[in-house]
Amino acid sequence: MPQSTDDRSPFVSIDDVVSRFAAAGYITDRRLATTVFLVTQLNKPVLLEGPAGVGKTELAKTLAAVTGRRLLRLQCYEGQDETRALYEWDYGKQLLYTQMLREKINDIIADAPDIPAAVARIEAHDGVFFSDHFLVARPLLDAIRGDQPAVLLIDEVDRADEALEAVFLECLGEYQVSVPEIGTYTAKTPPYVVLTSNNTRDLSAALKRRCLHLFLDYPDAERELEIVRSKKTGLPEAAARQLVQVVRGLRELPLRKSPSISETIDWARTLTVLGVGELDAGVLADTVNIVLKYERDVQRAAEVLPRLVDPNRELPGANHAHGHGHGADHGHRHDEHAHAQDDEAGGRTARVAKDRPGRHDEGYYGAPGPGPSRRTEPGQGQGSRSFAALTRRRPG
Secondary structure (H helix, E strand, O other), X not given: OOOOOOOOOOOOOHHHHHHHHHHOOOOOOHHHHHHHHHHHHHOOOEEEEOOOOOOHHHHHHHHHHHHOOEEEEEEOOOOOOHHHOOEXXXXXXXXXXXXXXXXXHHHHHOOOOOHHHHHHHHHOOHHHOOOHHHEEEOHHHHHHHOOOOEEEEEEOHHHXXXXXXXXXXXXXXXXXXXXXXXXXXXXOOOOEEEEEEOOOOOOOHHHHHOOEEEEOOOOOXXXXXXXXXXXXXXXXXXXXXXXXXXXXXXXXOOOOOOOOHHHHHHHHHHHHXXXXXXXXXXXXXXXXXXXXXXXXXXXXXXXXXXXXXOOOOOOOOOOOOOOOOOOOOHHHHHHHHHHHHHHHHHHHHHHHHOOOOOOXXXXXXXXXXXXXXXXXXXXXXXXXOOOHHHHOOOOO
């Protein structure tokens, strides 16, 4: 396939996307590279949905970097109104100019016979005060009327109110913005538009219809390792490979917030700074707060890290001697031992299942499946793992 001769030009092929993104430190799979290529060829926005921290925002930044376009970012939040997204009038500047031009205004209305006539004369000049000179462009309008091509990132669109979501439709559908006092601005060079969503709510069909769609999941083990390598964290290869497996094991726990890819990279850099060349449960427990942000998650992880670092390790108390007296709780301990054995078998099964594509789809709001009814409570959305017995015990 022909390759682009200009690193800042549009892509000439899917392979061109892969190679130029990789050169910028963003590792793509074939499906993601195909979507990026179509964005640039079809001039259609793309909606990226999926868990936080899988590279949705970073994709827009990299797209801007490798194509040489300006990056314009609109960070959405609850209660945001259209003046923060489209444009607003600089009323202070208008008032200042009115004061400065007061004498000229007096000259215009000096011989007006009455108030209606004076108002009519002022109306004939009101276009002076409603022009580009007093218009403050926000990201959407800036992307449309700007002289330089842009990448427009509408980040966390699911956090915006539905009313603001409706405002996006004209921009996304026709690449134009209407300003009632002036007219309609249409983009000379349509921006590349990337919308991201963490699926805190479902988006309207009208918005989705205007976009290409891609659900970004956590990558498989080899691709995540490749991402860590590309960031040049300094962690030895064997330790980096083991760290990726530990992070993937943590994601299978019922955590309130699962570790993101960027946090995996931060953890690798942290271990490098500490001079760690070989992983052990102790140093991981001391630094697990790099990837886990809630105390309960940290406690749960600390209890299973020995097993994640060394799958063949036996937890203290797993073997029971039968020479002791049979107290009142002896039967309970045998039951607990049986459960631990069952959970170990289930844990091995879960580790094998980690490479199953789409493993995070179950119960994830907005993921492929029957729909919002699959939504789960916080801490239950990343799948279940058979660590129940492991989390009941702390390693000795």
